[in-house]
Amino acid sequence: MAEAVAPGKVILCGEHFVVYGEPAIVAAIDLKAYAYASLTDEPGIHIYSSKVSEDALQPIREVVKLLVESKDARLIDKGLMVSINSGIPISAGLGSSAAVAVASILATSKLLGLKLKKREIVSLGVKAEEIIHGRPSGIDPTISVYGGILLFKPGGKIRRIKPAKPVELVIADSGLKRSTGVMVRRVGELASRYPDVFSRLRSTVRMLVRRAVEAIIEGDIEELGGILNMNHGLLSAIGVSNSRLEKLVYAAREAGALGSKVTGAGGGGCIIALARPRESDRIASSLVDAGAEAVYKARILEVGAM
Ligand code: MEV
Numbered sequence: 001m002a003e004a005v006a007p008g009k010v011i012l013c014g015e016h017f018v019v020y021g022e023p024a025i026v027a028a029i030d031l032k033a034y035a036y037a038s039l040t041d042e043p044g045i046h047i048y049s050s051k052v053s054e055d056a057l058q059p060i061r062e063v064v065k066l067l068v069e070s071k072d073a074r075l076i077d078k079g080l081m082v083s084i085n086s087g088i089p090i091s092a093g094l095g096s097s098a099a100v101a102v103a104s105i106l107a108t109s110k111l112l113g114l115k116l117k118k119r120e121i122v123s124l125g126v127k128a129e130e131i132i133h134g135r136p137s138g139i140d141p142t143i144s145v146y147g148g149i150l151l152f153k154p155g156g157k158i159r160r161i162k163p164a165k166p167v168e169l170v171i172a173d174s175g176l177k178r179s180t181g182v183m184v185r186r187v188g189e190l191a192s193r194y195p196d197v198f199s200r201l202r203s204t205v206r207m208l209v210r211r212a213v214e215a216i217i218e219g220d221i222e223e224l225g226g227i228l229n230m231n232h233g234l235l236s237a238i239g240v241s242n243s244r245l246e247k248l249v250y251a252a253r254e255a256g257a258l259g260s261k262v263t264g265a266g267g268g269g270c271i272i273a274l275a276r277p278r279e280s281d282r283i284a285s286s287l288v289d290a291g292a293e294a295v296y297k298a299r300i301l302e303v304g305a306m
Contacts, residue, residue, distance in 0.1 A: 001038040004106035006305035008032065008088035009095035009143040010171060010263045010272050010298060012224075013212045013231045016187050016238060017205040018137040021154050025161065025212055026139050028147040028301040029171070031094060033086035035103035037111040040079040047104065049084035056090070056097055059131035060104045063124045067105060071112045082108060089294065091177040093264020098140030101128035102305050118145050118306050133181035135188070147304030151213055164219030167300060168275040170252065170283045174244045175293030176268025183265040187238050201234055208234075225258025225274045232261030240266030244291070249273075251290035255283045272298070 007028040014024025040046065045065050047057045064082060068075050082104045088096040105124045109116045125141025139152045149167070151159040191198040208227050215224040232249060235241055241249070241262050252260035252273035260273040275283050284295045 001036055002107050002110035003034065003036045004103045004110060004305060005032050005034050006099040006102040006106065006144045007147060007301045008099050009140060010169065010270075011139065012149075012263075012272070013227060014205055014209045015264055015266075016184070016235065016240065017202050018139055018152065018154065019135055019184060019187070020191070020202055022202050022206050023151055023153040023156075023209045024137070024139055025149065025209060025216070026143045026152055027149045027167070028143050028304055029094070030299040030301050031088045031296065033084065033088055033096065033099040033103045035100070035107040036083045037104070037107035038081050039075075039111070040081040042079045042081075043077050044079060045076060046079070046081045047084065048081070049086065049100070051086055052084060052090065052096075052100055056100070056132065059128040060101050062131060063101060063128045064104055064108050066127070067108055067114070067124060068112065071114055075112070080108070080111075089173055089270075091179065091269065092173050093262070093266065093269030094171070095140040095144060095264070097132055098125055098129060099144045101125045102141055102144040106305050121145050121306065133179070133184055135184050143304065145304045145306055148302050149216065149300060151209070161213055161216050163216045165221060166277070167216065167221070167224070168277060168280050169298040169300075170257070170273045170275055170280050170287065171263070171270050171296045171298050172248045172252070172273070172287040172292035173270050173294040174248060174268055174291075176242075176244055178265065178268035180265040183240055183267045187240065190238055201237060205231065205234060221274060221276070222258055228259030228261045228272070228274055229253070235262045235266055242267065244268070245271055247290050248287055248292055251286050252283050255286035257283050
């Protein structure tokens, strides 16, 4: 048997606009997916998980099949099994599907003795995301493989960002499930209805991301908080927030968060709040009072799956 583990993520700045080629900042968090690959007597590729739905497992089956075929297609007749155990909430904007795909691909490649490069694992992860939501930027599988905090730009070089001070984040899950594909399509409709407005929003996000990178590197968390708030405003503008998410975003700010925003595809899922040192407990309990289904104090993971 071979095993692999891959982290989930939060997007600090730039989601959705990254699908259109803009840069975004993403961080790996200590919520993880585990995958165990083994040979079995039952012919075919079998992917099991008690938590992940069959719809979400199908893309993983397809990319694992691609990987097995690249090594020895006869293994499919013999039988291969991948069991997944994930601690990342599903459909919540925390990169669960990418982490599950990355862990499964990596465990299978280890079992088959394939020494895949990071970018090869990412590109199989992106294939799985394409099946799931049609138009992925690639940010989720990339952070899951590399870990840490990254400045990501589709098709561009990945840049690691080293924070001068720890970035303390509280994550609150609204409990509303939503599909990334639906949210990305909705934003696409808005972008084609208002191309001139959307292009100005894109350039504004580009500026915010640039300033957020500087703020992280300089350890200026007040500045970073302000940028997160402005980024949230733009996410509201493109229609990916709603009253439940707004309630959490404002509860966090009223409890002293320096900034708070929707993270990931929105429409439901999670918000993140940036806390001053030692203030995350107070913010977390306000978020519970404001109706969050679950609250996590995120620890940023320096290592990814590889
Ligand atoms: C999903 O985590 C982030 C989106 O920007 C989609 C993507 O980049 O693939 C909404």
